[in-house]
Amino acid sequence: MNTIIQVALDLLEIDRSIQIAKEAVEGGIDWIEAGTPLIKSEGMNAIRQLRKSFPNHTILADMKIADTGAFEVEMAAKAGADIVMLLGNADDSTVLDAVRSAHKYGVKLMADLIIVEDPVSRAIELELMGVDYINMHTGIDQQMTGKDPTPVLEKMTTSVSIPVAAAGGLDAASAAMAVKAGASIVIVGGNITQSDNVTGAAKKIREAVDSKDIPEIAHQTLEEEIRQLLSEVSTPNITDAMHRKGAMKDIHTMVAGKRMVGKAVTVQTFEGDWAKTVEAIEVAGEGDVIVIYNGSRHISPWGGLATLSCLNKGIAGVVIDGPVRDIEEIRAIGVPVFAISNVPNAGDPKGFGEIGASIHCGSQNVNPGDYIVGDDNGVVVIPKERAYEIARRAKEVEKNEKRIYEEIKRGSTLSEVLKLKKWEKM
Numbered sequence: 001m002n003t004i005i006q007v008a009l010d011l012l013e014i015d016r017s018i019q020i021a022k023e024a025v026e027g028g029i030d031w032i033e034a035g036t037p038l039i040k041s042e043g044m045n046a047i048r049q050l051r052k053s054f055p056n057h058t059i060l061a062d063m064k065i066a067d068t069g070a071f072e073v074e075m076a077a078k079a080g081a082d083i084v085m086l087l088g089n090a091d092d093s094t095v096l097d098a099v100r101s102a103h104k105y106g107v108k109l110m111a112d113l114i115i116v117e118d119p120v121s122r123a124i125e126l127e128l129m130g131v132d133y134i135n136m137h138t139g140i141d142q143q144m145t146g147k148d149p150t151p152v153l154e155k156m157t158t159s160v161s162i163p164v165a166a167a168g169g170l171d172a173a174s175a176a177m178a179v180k181a182g183a184s185i186v187i188v189g190g191n192i193t194q195s196d197n198v199t200g201a202a203k204k205i206r207e208a209v210d211s212k213d214i215p216e217i218a219h220q221t222l223e224e225e226i227r228q229l230l231s232e233v234s235t236p237n238i239t240d241a242m243h244r245k246g247a248m249k250d251i252h253t254m255v256a257g258k259r260m261v262g263k264a265v266t267v268q269t270f271e272g273d274w275a276k277t278v279e280a281i282e283v284a285g286e287g288d289v290i291v292i293y294n295g296s297r298h299i300s301p302w303g304g305l306a307t308l309s310c311l312n313k314g315i316a317g318v319v320i321d322g323p324v325r326d327i328e329e330i331r332a333i334g335v336p337v338f339a340i341s342n343v344p345n346a347g348d349p350k351g352f353g354e355i356g357a358s359i360h361c362g363s364q365n366v367n368p369g370d371y372i373v374g375d376d377n378g379v380v381v382i383p384k385e386r387a388y389e390i391a392r393r394a395k396e397v398e399k400n401e402k403r404i405y406e407e408i409k410r411g412s413t414l415s416e417v418l419k420l421k422k423w424e425k426m
């Protein structure tokens with residue numbers, strides 16, 4: 001049997017969802033899922049509309065049923081769903097009543113194992129209770145912390161005899177891997193629906209899944225992955241991912257067009273005392289960002305000679321809560337430097353202050369090792385403890401914006417695409 005590809009429509013609007021589903025079907029998608037956010041936003045109308053627009057496609061309603069199993073299955077079935085999703089860790093009484101209701105209304109049940117502790121044992125129980133499909137799923141928030149559904153798949157597909165679906169951040173490569181591990185359904189959300197070329201993204205997944213060719217994936221360390229993700233997104237994407245937090249105040253690029261990503265080497269100094277700021281160049285390694293609190297907006301702790309030294313050491317950039325001087329040299333050298341302003345005068349190298357302290361820079365706390373990203377919009381600081389999660393979430397923001405950009409390019413407006421009026425606070 002050919003692998004089934006299901007597109008998960010996790011959007012808030014039914015009209016955008018239908019358009020995206022049409023483009024995905026053109027790319028070779030088989031089943032269409034009304035995602036949980038869509039159902040919460042539009043109710044059963046989402047399923048009715050999808051049924052109307054796609055009379056010959058299998059429609060799955062991702063109800064994530066946790067209780068009142070029979071009633072919720074009935075609702076989705078009557079709205080036109082062919083398959084209804086319930087939570088795999090719903091109580092057995094809920095599962096059993098959902099199964100009775102599914103039989104009564106002629107629909108199938110899929111169980112989502114998103115937060116099941118022992119998914120294989122639970123899948124065996126679910127099969128015995130009459131569930132038709134298992135969904136080995138890593139939720140979107142779980143993905144942001146680095147979880148992925150594939151490790152358990154092989155064991156799962158050999159432990160149950162009903163079809164197993166895989167879901168959770170799948171792209172062409174991981175979807176092909178899931179199929180190789182025995183999945184007969186792959187559920188893909190963001191990597192299709194957030195693409196600026198939905199049809200192309202769907203085709204890519206179709207080809208990968210059908211050929212079962214698993215592209216070589218270069219193994220990256222966690223730090224390499226964080227750096228790569230952060231280098232692909234903008235500082236606005238990152239502050240969005242941080243709920244509008246993290247941006248440094250009043251600090252701007254001094255070298256337009258230069259981006260930087262790196263880990264902070266912090267320096268606390270006083271009124272242009274440039275001893276510690278320059279000594280930090282010896283402490284910082286390749287790919288680090290020197291972050292300085294200067295304590296004066298008028299006396300510079302940094303200039304062209306220090307910047308040239310950074311170039312020699314492969315330092316990723318410099319951020320100063322204070323001014324710089326030698327601005328022409330700094331621009332010519334090209335190392336990304338971010339500061340409050342530029343002035344002619346420097347302080348003296350007295351040697352007060354500290355390298356590697358917890359500092360304040362641009363009204364943000366910065367600790368050694370925090371990730372610092374700068375571009376023409378400004379500078380953001382990402383606490384090292386949440387760096388992976390925020391990098392992943394920023395990538396999601398970037399992908400989502402690409403699709404919105406594409407829809408505006410087709411003649412819409414931002415307000416129309418986002419249905420701003422509808423979502424204004426009541």
Ligand SMILES: O=C(CO)[C@H](O)[C@H](O)COP(=O)(O)O
Pocket residue numbers: 008009010035036062137138139140167168169170187188189190191
């Ligand atoms: O059910 C879901 C979230 O709870 C999603 O539909 C599922 O995770 C697929 O989307 P993605 O590929 O973006 O992870």
